[in-house]
Amino acid sequence: MGSARITVIGTGYVGLTTGACLASLGHRVTCVDVDEVKVARLAAGRVDILEPGLEELVSRGLAAGRLSFAVGSRGSVWNAQAVFLCVPTPMGARGAADLRAVEAVVDEIAGTLPPGCVVITKSTVPVGTAQRIRDRLGRSDVPVVANPEFLREGTAVSDFLNPDRIVVGSDDEAAARRVAALYADLAAPTVVTDAASAELVKYAANCFLAMKLSYVNAMAELCERLGADILSVTEGMGYDHRIGRAFLKPGPGWGGSCLPKDTHALVQVAESVGFDFSLLSAAIGENIAQRDRIVAKIAGAVGGSLAGARIGVLGLAFKAGTNDLRDSPALSVTSMLAAHGAEVTAYDPAIGGDLPGMRLVDDPYQVAKGADAIVVLTEWDEFRRLDWSYLADLMHGDAVVDTRNLLDPPAILAVGLCWLGLGRPRVRARATA
Known part of the structure; x- marks a missing residue:
């Protein structure tokens, strides 16, 4: 895709890292949030998240003119080639992911997205969310791609710029490959698959790690007893x-x-x-x-x-x-x-x-x-x-x-x-x- 015009919605841990890193790869990125005070601080290069290298990356992006910050989603997507959804998906009722923030953003931008723009879920979302977003957008000219993040707090910038793999999934393979092309300079192994599989990869990886940690904690208790x-x-x-x-x-x-x-x-x-x-x-x-x-x-x-x-x-x-x-x-x-x-x-x-x-x-x-x-x-x-x-x-x-x-x-x-x-x-x- 070369140098792309990208809008990142959400400036939390995932959104800010995603936006700053994509700008460092040469893309023109606008990061959007609803919090006016937070946007003003970020526009001044002030990062409140404790994450090594992130504040420096934000400052370099601002200085180079490749990174900007704005309030409100609707006015920030009209000329975007790719829109990343990086809003919270907290634990909701009975442990299920709460997608209300995702749905609210989709409703807000549905009528403003330019034809051919790719909507990308970066937040961790359950299987079926890409289809759910497509249905909610009601736009046959706007493909939806799942592109889960694999960022560890404390090493997020390094993880983004030196990934073990990049996963993109969509029922529109051409759209998935367009998103994969955004990361071309990283030369990382890339998995291009369907949306459901891409959405499940993130859960499968994190849950495996959780089970591994629980296992070693149980083994530690057994060691003490034996x-x-x-x-x-x-x-x-x-x-x-x-x-x-x-x-x-x-x-x-x-x-x-x-x-x-x-x-x-x-x-x-x-x-x-x-x-x-x-x-x-x-x-x-x-x-x-x-x-x-x-x-x-x-x-x-x-x-x-x-x-x-x-x-x-x-x-x-x-x-x-x-x-x-x-x-x-x-x-x-x-x-x-x-x-x-x-x-x-x-x-x-x-x-x-x-x-x-x-x-x-x-x-x-x-x-x-x-x-x-x-x-x-x-x-x-x-x-x-x-x-x-x-x-x-x-x-x-x-x-x-x-x-x-x-x-x-x-x-x-x-x-x-x-x-x-x-x-x-x-x-x-x-x-x-």
Whole structure:
């Protein structure tokens, strides 16, 4: 398609990354949102999303004149050759994807789209959405293409510009290939297929990863009961090329903006066609159980009862490298701690302001003051470099619960603290004579 005129509707995590990256590939991109204040900030090059490289990419696109921002969809699509729908599709009733935002945008732009313009779903949408959009548009001259995103928070720009694969699907193969051509400079493997298959690819990939994470968390629990070490177990598994090493690290559970809603949505899609996806349902249940196990581990570390216990928490974002709190397992755990009567003091390098059920501080050492236990819930690398001797002096108790297996146990042991990881032997300091 060469240099194309593109409109990206939605300037959230997916939309802004998509727009900025497409502009960096030489396309002329207008990113649209309904929030006038947000649009003004973006037009000034101010990016509120914590995503490495994104603000720089936005600034370069603005300076080059290839990237612009506007309020309102209808007036921004009249000359577009491609329109990307990047609006939220949150979890709705009984876990199904809520498509109201998608439908509202389609209704708004239906009469303004120029003939031949391609409408592209970038948001994660259930199978059948492309057909649903076609019916809603009522335009035989406007093809619809599914082009799911595979962006990881914290590495989104790199993921977009260095993709493992590009998936495009439509019942109009020519339209699908036009969309694939937008990414020609990336020279990535491209899967061109029908719309239903393309829509299902995203769910299939995310749900597989969720099941893999639930599996390794269950294995970590089994290691603790059998006296095995999960690090050795996953190392032995990871060398098998059929399995690989990715997503084999235990933690407090999976969360974020994608895996929880996508797993529930696929279960609902399966039920709609009479298929009991019990394997995926079990993975969801295991994820909930993992958070219960973490809370029980913390309770055990402070003597069995959390009532009145002072817990210092390191990390609240659902993963390091982002300020995203959506469905964060860390927030679930801290909420459960507070519900059991614990006094929670928390620190996260990317999170500020006030959060219910805890005292949020701006210095990691403040979480240790009088704490009965310190709990690592997000794998920020800076926690490895903390002065644990100083932390030990500030604490009332001696327990460090490392739900990410992030820290160096001997270093914790050396300052007289007890280290508890996931799926690993408990390490306690020797009593001095």
